[in-house]
Every structure is written in C-alpha cells, then in structure tokens.
Amino acid sequence: MYTIKENVKNEIIINKSRFITHLFKIEKEKDVELILEKLKKEYKDATHYCYAYIVGNTKRFNDDGEPSHTAGMPILNVLENKELNNVLAVVIRYFGGIKLGAGGLVRAYTNSVAKSILDDNVTPITRKHKIKIEFDYKDINNVNYILKDYKITYKEFDENVIYEFIYEEGKYPEELDKYIIKT
DSSP: OEEESSOEEEEEEETTEEEEEEEEEOSSTHHHHHHHHHHHHHTTTOSEEEEEEEETTEEEEEOTTSSTTSSHHHHHHHHHHTTBOSEEEEEEEEOOSOOOHHHHHHHHHHHHHHTTOOGGGEEEOOOEEEEEEEEOGGGHHHHHHHTTTSEEEEEEESSSEEEEEEEETTOOOGGGGGGBOOO
C-alpha cells in the first residue's frame, strides 16, 4: 500500500473542457469535506467537482452531476490500481461546450488523475505501533537518548518511569526490550 508525499495539482484540456486535478494526502474522512469546501470557493464557477478517496478501508466517490459512474468511479479505479491509500483525488471540470460522451468522460477523468500521480511522489505506507516501557530513574538518560527520534506519547513518573512511544514497523529500538511492560 502507498500514499503520496505531497499534494499535487495538474491540469489537462480535452475538447475545450478543463480538467483540474488535485491530489491530497489525508488522514481521516473529515478532511474531505473541508478540502471540498475550499476548492468550491476557489473554483466557484466550475461545472463539476468530482472526487474519490481511500482512507484505511473506506472508499468513496462522487460524480457530482456527471452521468453515473463516468467520473467518481474512474477516479477511484486509478487510486485502487496505484494501490494508494490516505489520498483524496478531486477533478474540477470547466465544461468547454463539447460533449464527450460516457466513454470520453471516463477516459478524461481517468487520464486526468493518472497523469497527476508521479512515481517520485508515491511512497510506501509504514505501519506504526505504540508500546509502553517501564524503567528505573537511573536509566532515564539512556532511554531518552535512544528515543530522541521517536514520538513519546505518554510519560509517567512514579515509583518507576513509564513511557509510551510510537515506532514505525521495522524500526523498533531493540535495546529497549528489557523495559517492555508485559500485558
């Protein structure tokens, strides 16, 4: 599974219609509505705002007035074929006066998104894990040094010190094994 490193904007013109594609890296479904609101203000005179997104196991698409399954579904298909996740693709269309037909619309929306996904902007998604460790106060400097590049999400200072931190799969600091709290 992959995601994008940076947001992208791309534009193509097909038979006088402008197709402006935006790709956004998103973390949750709530991000979608906020982004769509901004785009609708920025491109307030556009004809259509078609989109698709994948966040975790959730997949959604919207044709926004285009004939059924000629816009949102092709956009979603590109995201699925590229194995992208945590990505929202929005294609804003300014109608150019020439009807493209159902096949032409599918090709236009597919090509618009596909041309926006550049290989050097695609990166594997790494799984993250949380773990708790407990250690003596005498080890705090050593543990802090080991975790200097990790995000510590919880600290407790009682009889011993307890930290909870996040690490990426494959990047667990094994020298902390002796401190793992068994649950």
